[in-house]
Amino acid sequence: MRKRCGHAVSRAGAALALLSALVLAAGATSAADASQTARLTAKFTPEKLGAPTALSLGVDISSAGGGLPSALTAIDFHYPPGLAFATSSLGLATCTQARLEAEGPSGCPANSRMGGGSAIVEFPLGPETREETAHIAMVAGPSPDGYLHVLIYANGEEPVYGQIVMSAVLLHGHLQFTVPLVPSLPGSPDVAVVQLRVTIGGNLTYEERIRGRTVTFRPKGIGLPRRCPRGGFRFAATFSFLDGSLAPAQTTVGCPRKQRR
């Protein structure tokens, strides 16, 4: 059974004790620098106006001073008007945060899945900075307020075993993520997110009952408008960090070329 602390952070006690000993022996390394920079990328698959698509986002965060970035606490992600998150068929069922924390994404309904990806986090271990890759799953959460909510489950196993659940709310034109702090080792800075790669939509399989039989289908992804906005699809994000700093980033997906008939 997984231990939980705060926002569903679990740890394997033995591994933590070992890591703590290593840190105490070697002395903790660089605390977070005062400021961070972020880079944002976005891509549609397929790039076809008027059609449903999958949105792939990439984020790279680095410290201006070259050390570990401060822990990420929030993301305010802005997407271009006309991009149809709400009218996609993603998230036809929901999964509660408690269930996601207890059972992981496999315990959630198939129709609640909205996408996935990976994150790379860094944390100090003695004189070194260690890296860990966490797998990310996105599911639709319950809506207590009339807005669409997304839950993001991140699972890391080596060298530190832990899971976190982040929540996001879809507002018109932007998604607001709250990122819980993930403790690394006693006396050390919190885990720093340095890279995120997520795809919303894509190869998802949903189920429905038709005349007593379970039938699978692909949910419609995020709808692209029939006309491209002037200058392309502009995305922007502001990343908030534990040290109080903010890092803005933006990117533009160019207008798809018109296909010849």
Next chain:
Amino acid sequence: MTLVGVGALALAGAVGIGAPAWAHYSRANAHAARVLNVRDEGRLHYVRTSGELIIDEGHATGTFPGWVRVRFLYNGEPTVGARFTIYGSGGSISARGTARLSSPTSPSPSFKGTLTITGGSGRYAHVHGGGQLFGVYYRRSYALIVQAIGKIPY
């Protein structure tokens, strides 16, 4: 949405424009209370989308049968918007409405709100009024069921 049409036609009947089959009832009802009670339903199928906009069409049944074309806007806010036109015998009526989704994560959220007539053509060129809007939005198929119930003063 067909509430608009009902109200419009009833209003037209009340002032002696045209003579649909139910105009007698509407005229009598209108003279008695100066308010028209209307109830109609449209079952609409998906035609196309453009980003956050879904376009549906279908038959309206009830007091004023006709063909309805709806532009349904859902951008993630709890309130959805709709602009629609109903084509009946003798002309068309356009209206807009806003409604609040009750459970947006459901496969078929219901909504409830209000509508206002914005204009018309033919014998309904000068119609005005409004009412309440109810409906269900099917997220899987983009189909809509819309019901309009209201009292239209004239």
